[in-house]
Amino acid sequence: MAVTIHDIAKKVGVSPSTVSRVINGKATISSETKEKIFAAMEELNFHPSSLARNLATGSSQAIALIINAEDTKSFANQFFNRSVFGIEKIAQARGFNLIITNDNSADGSPVEQLVYAKKADGIIIPPAIVTPKLISRLRKLHFPFVILGEPAISKNEVNWVDVNNAQGSELAVQHLAAQGYQSIAFIGESQDLVFMRNRVNGFRTGLEAQRLELTDGFIAECDGTHESACQAALALLEKNLRPDAFICSDNAIAYGVISAVKKKGLHIPGEIGVVTFDNYPLALYMEPNLTAVDIDTFLLGEQAAAILFKSIEENGNLQQILINTRLFERESTNRKN
Amino acid sequence: MAVTIHDIAKKVGVSPSTVSRVINGKATISSETKEKIFAAMEELNFHPSSLARNLATGSSQAIALIINAEDTKSFANQFFNRSVFGIEKIAQARGFNLIITNDNSADGSPVEQLVYAKKADGIIIPPAIVTPKLISRLRKLHFPFVILGEPAISKNEVNWVDVNNAQGSELAVQHLAAQGYQSIAFIGESQDLVFMRNRVNGFRTGLEAQRLELTDGFIAECDGTHESACQAALALLEKNLRPDAFICSDNAIAYGVISAVKKKGLHIPGEIGVVTFDNYPLALYMEPNLTAVDIDTFLLGEQAAAILFKSIEENGNLQQILINTRLFERESTNRKN
DNA sequence: AAGGTTAATGCAACCGGTTGCATTAACCTT
DNA sequence: AAGGTTAATGCAACCGGTTGCATTAACCTT
Incomplete structure (x- = not known):
């Protein structure tokens, strides 16, 4: 039915192997033969079957x-x-x-x-x-x-690739400290997840680097819904020594935190600073719009x-890659204007 | 290297064809033979090569x-x-x-x-x-x-599948009318796109169904950014006869519209109602959170x-499918509480 | 000028399944 | 009991490429 390598071979008067070699650019083929084969492929509208090639090469491509x-x-x-x-x-x-x-x-x-x-x-x-x-x-x-x-x-x-979650937290702490926030809390989800542990660890090292103290209870967990994040934030805001900034592990949590802050009648960014992980449109469209730790997921995929x-080419290759985050500064931490 | 159908055949003492038939459940094979073949496949940890099968059947699966x-x-x-x-x-x-x-x-x-x-x-x-x-x-x-x-x-x-965009607009108009809004505007993007035309058409028929008038200029276009949507909404809000509700063709546009309404010191939903297409988290987390036309994209894919x-099975099959939307009612149109 | 190298190409096996046709033996029918 | 049907299975070609080895003729080297 479809045009095969054999049809091309017959038309040109060479063997199928030669056609195959021309297609794959392997071996040395006279330019005369090459041209005739290319012309025949063009004329018969030939396209090699990936099905056959895959079987022959043992690769699914x-x-x-x-x-x-x-x-x-x-x-x-x-x-x-x-x-x-x-x-x-x-x-x-x-x-x-x-x-x-x-x-x-x-x-x-x-x-x-x-x-x-x-x-x-x-x-x-x-x-x-x-x-x-x-x-x-x-x-x-x-x-x-x-x-x-x-x-x-x-x-x-x-082999693995990951966002440098710890560095993300450090970046957030550093920025908050630079804006004059001194009592920073972190609200995330269960630390069963590695990326959450890494963010918490980065939060700790970030505080140390900025010579800020970690107040007891200022690493809070919620179930990831904005309601539970709001609860968690309220609990912290009602303490004698309340935080003056929050690092939130995603946009939904940030939304919950903002609700809590508003409920308490506190002002963002004047009294409370908020940084969120994930620089989604959400971060941009919330009120106030949010300073965010940006994860380059396209690069992560690449x-x-x-x-x-x-690893496919040289079996045994072993690599682990961490991709640094960037901070997008917005209203929610902008104390200086 | 890998275990093939021939290895199984040899082990059991049958021909490869018989093994193939057992794997594919074709033809009638004695249950005795079947069992021996299954046992051998299990023992040798056999898995048929999709590469070979694809070539033989002419399908990439x-x-x-x-x-x-x-x-x-x-x-x-x-x-x-x-x-x-x-x-x-x-x-x-x-x-x-x-x-x-x-x-x-x-x-x-x-x-x-x-x-x-x-x-x-x-x-x-x-x-x-x-x-x-x-x-x-x-x-x-x-x-x-x-x-x-x-x-x-x-x-x-x-063959095509689409969201019933017209029905989505009709639903939005119907809901706004039920909430007592009477002067509804639609803000979308260029009507070069079919789905946008369908939404506009649905907007028109929706208004007719509710016996509402379409005011001149109340079908507005912007470039899809929230800034341009804000501009477009401001222009409408500054007219003598301003709209009392907006249907926005996506969340970014809705955000722009809300900004415009706030700039004008108008109240949502009291003075202005807002419905958006696309029931994203964004719609939920904006302030006020947005009544949204929900598109079941999972179903669309299915x-x-x-x-x-x-179409693969019976070539020549021809089908067009429209999937109706649903409305999620939220604060931005809730005039009754 | 003879032996060695290289460019260009063909042969035939192979990748690992599927399937139309043929064959055999057992079973059924009247 | 003979002819017809059916169940169970094998044979061999096929799907459409790739590739190691062999072959041939032209070219090079000293």
């Missing part, structure tokens, strides 16, 4: 990104698509396809399928699904993978893909 | 979603990932992979690659890249495709994939 569609914290936001675009860019530059596979199964069977059936040459996986079992299995198969975030286990023995390709 | 990463209006938002998850769900249920391919080329070469190299069995494309040339080419190849949004051309001759598979 694809990488896969595993997601968990139910994990709205990680995937139902702007984080996700910018990363995807970054990954896709690197993949496309190499002629690879990007496959997206959802896996919220208990047994990880979708990932297993992908790996065993060789539907991808390598995978990018979220920290949430990383288990010792999965790691050892991928290792045994010499199947290249990279984790999109610092994993809770084996962090020195696997780096993840780059490491993965390195 | 994948569908592709084409995106334009630079088109931030359509893809850099929540719209995107929920749709992706919906598409992926349907694909996975059929054992298909979902490929994401960015195409912001002038010549559409990434799509061409995908199609000619048979990297996918069908594609989902955004209206923005639909051209007569692309359509005729896909048609000629009998290559299944569906458009994720009503296309500007050939709307009756191709339906797009479903149509695509129908």
Whole structure:
């Protein structure tokens, strides 16, 4: 049905191998033959079948990104698509396809399928699904993978890329201190998550660097909803020694904190400063608009893909990358105007 | 290297065809043979190569979603990932992979690659890249495709799924009327885009249905930024006969409109009602939080994939689907409390 | 001028499955 | 009991490329 390499070969009067070599630019082929083959390909509108090529080369020419569609914290936001675009860019530059596979199964069977059936040459996986079992299995198969975030286990023995969450917190503290805030609180979620621990650690080292004291209870947890963040912030604001600034681990939490501050009749940024992680449109459109720690998720995706390709090309390659954040200063900490 | 169908065949003492038939559940195989084959597959940890299967069956067992990463209006938002998850769900249920391919080329070469190299069995494309040339080419190849949004051309001759934008506007008008607003304006972007035209049309029919008049100039355009939306709203609010409600075609525009209303010292919802398209977190966290027309993008993705598979299975199938919106009522129109 | 090198290309096996047709033996029908 | 049907399975070609090895002719070297 479709035009094959054999049709081209017959038309030009060469062997299929020669056509294959011309397509792939391998070996030395006389320019005369090359031209005739290119002309024939053009004329017959020939396009090599990736299906056949994949089988012959043993490569699917694809990488896969595993997601968990139910994990709205990680995937139902702007984080996700910018990363995807970054990954896709690197993949496309190499002629690879990007496959997206959802896996919220208990047994990880979708990932297993992908790996065993060789539907991808390598995978990018979220920290949430990383288990010792999965790691050892991928290792045994010499199947290249990279984790999109610092994993809770084996962090020195696997490839991963992450935002420098600690540096993000440090940046926030530094900026707040420069604006004259002195009693800073951090409101996040459960520290079961590595990125949250890293942010808290950065908060601590940031305070030390600025010679600011960490008041007891000023590292607060909530469940991530704005209501619970509001509760947590209210509790802190009602103390004798209340904070004069908050670092919030995402926009929803920041919204809750702002509500709490307003309820208390306090002024932002005059009396209370607020910095949030995640420089989403939300940060921009809230009132007041928010100083934010910006995470370059596009770059995160690019780096993840780059490491993965390195690992595909030279098995055994091991890399861990941290990407620094930047601070976008806005009304919520602008005490100086 | 890897375990193949031949290894299983040899171990059990049958032909590879028999193993293939057992794997695919085709033909009638004695249960005795079946069991031996399954046991052998288990023992040798056999997994069929999708690469080989794809070549043999002439199917890539994948569908592709084409995106334009630079088109931030359509893809850099929540719209995107929920749709992706919906598409992926349907694909996975059929054992298909979902490929994401960015195409912001002038010549559409990434799509061409995908199609000619048979990297996918069908594609989902955004209206923005639909051209007569692309359509005729896909048609000629009998290559299944569906458009994720009503296309500007050939709307009756191709598969597409879209949000019922007109119905969304009608819903907004109906709600505003029920809340007692009588002089409603619509602020959107250029009507070059089909979805914008549909929203405007729905706005008109909605007004008629509610027996409300359309004041001259009350269909306003801006460039999509909140600043320009603010300008456009201010212009309307400074008229002798000012609107008492706004329907905004997205959250950024709504933010601009709110700024304008506040600048004029008017009260929301008391004096001015605001409804926005897109029920994003943004709508929830703005002040006041916004009554919003909700678009079920997950369902949109599911339906797009479903149509695509129908088209893959029975070539020539033709379907157009509109998905109705729902209204989430919030502070910005709540005149009654 | 003879032996060695290199450029250009073909042969044939291979990647790992699927499937139309053929074959065999057991079972059914009247 | 003979002819027809059906269940179970094998044969061999095929899907459309890639690649190691071999071959041939032209070119180089001393």
